[in-house]
Amino acid sequence: MEFNYDVIVIGAGHAGCEAAAASARLGSRTCLITMDMNKIAQMSCNPAVGGIAKGQIVREIDALGGWTGIVTDRTSIQFRLLNRSKGPAMWSPRAQCDRNKYIWAWREVLENMPNLHIWQDTVRRLLVKDGEVCGVETVWGVTFHARCVILTAGTFLNGLMHIGHVMLPGGRMAEPASYELTESIVQHGITCGRMKTGTPVRIDGRSVHYEDMEAQDGENDFHRFSFLNTDTRPLRQLPCWSCFTNEAAHEILRRGLPDSPLFNGQIQSIGPRYCPSIETKIVTFPDKPQHQLFLEPEGESTQEYYLNGFSSSLPMDIQIEALKQIPAFRDIVVYRPGYAIEYDYFDPTQLKHTLETKKIKNLFFAGQVNGTTGYEEAAGQGIVAGINAHINCHGGTPFTLGRDEAYIGVLIDDLVTKGVDEPYRMFTSRAEYRILLRMDDADMRLTERSWKLGLATEERYALLVSKREAIGRILEFTRAYSVKPALINQALEQMGTTPLRQGCKLADLINRPQITLKGIAEHIPAFQRELDRLTDRKEETIEAAEILLKYEGYITRERMIADKLARLEAIKIKGRFDYNSLQSLSTEARQKLTKIDPETIAQASRIPGVSPSDINVLLLLCGR
CATH class of the missing domain: 3.50.50.60 (FAD/NAD(P)-binding domain)
Known part of the structure; x- marks a missing residue:
C-alpha cells in the first residue's frame, strides 16, 4: 500500500x-x-x-x-x-x-x-x-x-x-x-x-506522609502560557510538595553503586549534566548531607505522583529502600521504579x-x-x-x-x-x-x-495590534504628563520613596523601584482614566508597558549591541572559501570551519575553536 x-x-x-x-x-x-x-x-x-x-x-x-x-x-x-x-x-x-x-x-x-x-x-x-x-x-x-x-x-x-x-x-x-x-x-x-536520560520513581500518593513535607501552592493571577487565553483555569489546582533526602538514604544509595549502570560500565553514553540522577548527586557532592526532592501530582484525579530530584537507574530494591529512610516516604508504595534509557x-x-x-x-x-x-x-x-x-x-x-x-x-x-x-x-x-x-x-x-507566513491567525494578529496600540498610549501618556510635587508627595512618602523637589514627567517617576503603574494611577485621576480604557488583557498590557518604561535604558543598549553584531550576520561566507587551503587560519579553525561550513561571519565567530584572529582573517578576505 x-x-x-x-x-x-x-x-x-x-x-x-x-x-x-x-x-x-x-x-x-x-x-x-x-x-x-x-x-x-x-x-x-x-x-x-x-x-x-x-x-x-x-x-x-x-x-x-x-x-x-x-x-x-x-x-x-x-x-x-x-x-x-x-x-x-x-x-x-x-x-x-x-x-x-x-x-x-x-x-x-x-x-x-x-x-x-x-x-x-x-x-x-x-x-x-x-x-x-x-x-x-x-x-x-x-x-x-x-x-x-x-x-x-x-x-x-x-x-x-x-x-x-x-x-x-x-x-x-x-x-x-x-x-x-x-x-x-x-x-x-x-x-x-x-x-x-532517565526518569524517577512514580509514587502512590496514598502512601505519603504529607505532614512531613512542605506544601508548595501555585499562583492564580493573570499570567498564562498562551497570549490567546484569558479564561480561568479549567482544572482543579493542586499543590506540590517538597522534602529532603538524608544520610541514611545516601548510605543505602552508596551501597547500590556497584550495581548502578552509570558507574559499573553498563552505560557508556552521555547523560544530562543539569538533571543528574540521585546516584550521580551523592558521588559528585559527597559532603552534601541532603538533596531537595519535589513531589508533584501527575493529574487532577490520579494518585500517581512524580518524585522530581530522584531520577535513578539503581536496582529497584535499592531505590525503594533508600526512599523509606525519608520520613515522608517511610510507608512508600510505588507504581514503578526510576530507570535510565539510552x-x-x-x-x-x-x-x-x-x-x-x-x-x-x-x-x-x-x-x-x-x-x-x-x-x-x-x-x-x-x-x-x-x-x-x-x-x-x-x-x-x-x-x-x-x-x-x-x-x-x-x-x-x-x-x-x-x-x-x-x-x-x-x-x-x-x-x-x-x-x-x-x-x-x-x-x-x-x-x-x-x-x-500564514501560520498565526487573524485573531492572534488583531490581539497583537490591539496590545501594541494600548502600550503605545500608556507610554505616550507617561512621557507627556507632568507630575507636580504638591499633588503627589504625600503618596510618594506612603510608598516609601523620596518626595519630589520639583515637577517631573510621570515616566521618570515610574522608573523608581517602589512605584508601579497601577499603584501611582490611584493618585493621578487622569492616568487612572487612561488605564481604565483598557478592556482587553488589561493586566498583561500594563505589565508590558511598565517593563518597557523601567528597563528602557537596558533594552536600548542591548538592542544597539545586537544591531552591531547583526552586521556580521549580513556577511555571507557559506561556500565561499576552501578553508583547508587558508594557511593563515589556525589548524583547529580550518577543521571546524570545513566541518560546519557556516552561513555567516557571525556564525563562524561562535564556533568553538575559531579565534578572533581567525575571524579577522576571514573579514580581510571578504574585503571588510
Whole structure:
C-alpha cells in the first residue's frame, strides 16, 4: 500500500506535534506517523511545561501560532511564575499538567486539523533518491511518498532501558524501541551517537506522609502560557510538595553503586549534566548531607505522583529502600521504579538553521534526535522544522530565528554551530540578549513574522495590534504628563520613596523601584482614566508597558549591541572559501570551519575553536 503527502512527520512527541500542526496549518498535506495514538505528546518524564528559559520558549512557540501553550493552559493543575524576585528578563512561567488530559487535548487538536492525517505504525526505513528524501517505509510494509520528511523520534531510536543490571529494549517504559531507521539514515553519510536520560520513581500518593513535607501552592493571577487565553483555569489546582533526602538514604544509595549502570560500565553514553540522577548527586557532592526532592501530582484525579530530584537507574530494591529512610516516604508504595534509557541521536552540526540536514535534501531533524533534552526545546525545534518543510514543498524564503529574536533562535544556533557533547538544555545564561527575549514580549517579537507566513491567525494578529496600540498610549501618556510635587508627595512618602523637589514627567517617576503603574494611577485621576480604557488583557498590557518604561535604558543598549553584531550576520561566507587551503587560519579553525561550513561571519565567530584572529582573517578576505 502506498500514500502520497507533502510532509511526513515521524514521531508524535512534542516536536512532532508542533511540526505536523505547523506544516498542515500552512497548507501542506501532512501525515503524522506514531507508534501509539494514545501516547501523542506523551510527557515521558515530569508532566510539567516551562521553567527557567523553557517557559520563554513556550511563549515564543505560542507567539508563532503553535499549540503547546494553549494545550498547557487547558490542562494545567498548577501554575507558577518563577524568578519573580529578579528582573523581567528572568521571569519564567511553569505549569504542572494533568498527564492524560494533556495527551487527549493535543490529540483533539491534531485529529481536527485540516490537511493533517495520523497513521499508527513504526517507520523502519528512510527512502532517499539522488541525495533527496522521497518517503518512508513502515514495519507494516506501507510506503509513504513525500516531498519532505521530519524526524522527531525522541528516545526511540534503538532505545535501551536500564534498571540495575536489567536491560530492556524500549523507547519508554512498556513501549517498543524503533529499529533499522538509524541505520537507514547513517548509510547516507549522516553520523550518529548515543545519549542517555532517565526518569524517577512514580509514587502512590496514598502512601505519603504529607505532614512531613512542605506544601508548595501555585499562583492564580493573570499570567498564562498562551497570549490567546484569558479564561480561568479549567482544572482543579493542586499543590506540590517538597522534602529532603538524608544520610541514611545516601548510605543505602552508596551501597547500590556497584550495581548502578552509570558507574559499573553498563552505560557508556552521555547523560544530562543539569538533571543528574540521585546516584550521580551523592558521588559528585559527597559532603552534601541532603538533596531537595519535589513531589508533584501527575493529574487532577490520579494518585500517581512524580518524585522530581530522584531520577535513578539503581536496582529497584535499592531505590525503594533508600526512599523509606525519608520520613515522608517511610510507608512508600510505588507504581514503578526510576530507570535510565539510552538512545541514538544525530550530530546537529550536520543541520542548517532551518533544521534541514546538509547531507539529505528535504530531510529535517527536530527534538531529542538533535541531542537536546526537554519538551520545550523539542517543541521549539518542531515548529521551525514544520514551517521550513512547508516552505521547501511550496516555495518561499527559509524561516530562521536570530539569537536576538528568540530563545528558539539561540537554541538552534547553538546546536548547528557548536554541536553537543551532552544533552542540551536551555538556560537564560545561554542567551546574550536576555532583556530582549523576555516572556512578556514574545508576541511583539514573533507574531507579525508568523502572521506574514500564514501560520498565526487573524485573531492572534488583531490581539497583537490591539496590545501594541494600548502600550503605545500608556507610554505616550507617561512621557507627556507632568507630575507636580504638591499633588503627589504625600503618596510618594506612603510608598516609601523620596518626595519630589520639583515637577517631573510621570515616566521618570515610574522608573523608581517602589512605584508601579497601577499603584501611582490611584493618585493621578487622569492616568487612572487612561488605564481604565483598557478592556482587553488589561493586566498583561500594563505589565508590558511598565517593563518597557523601567528597563528602557537596558533594552536600548542591548538592542544597539545586537544591531552591531547583526552586521556580521549580513556577511555571507557559506561556500565561499576552501578553508583547508587558508594557511593563515589556525589548524583547529580550518577543521571546524570545513566541518560546519557556516552561513555567516557571525556564525563562524561562535564556533568553538575559531579565534578572533581567525575571524579577522576571514573579514580581510571578504574585503571588510
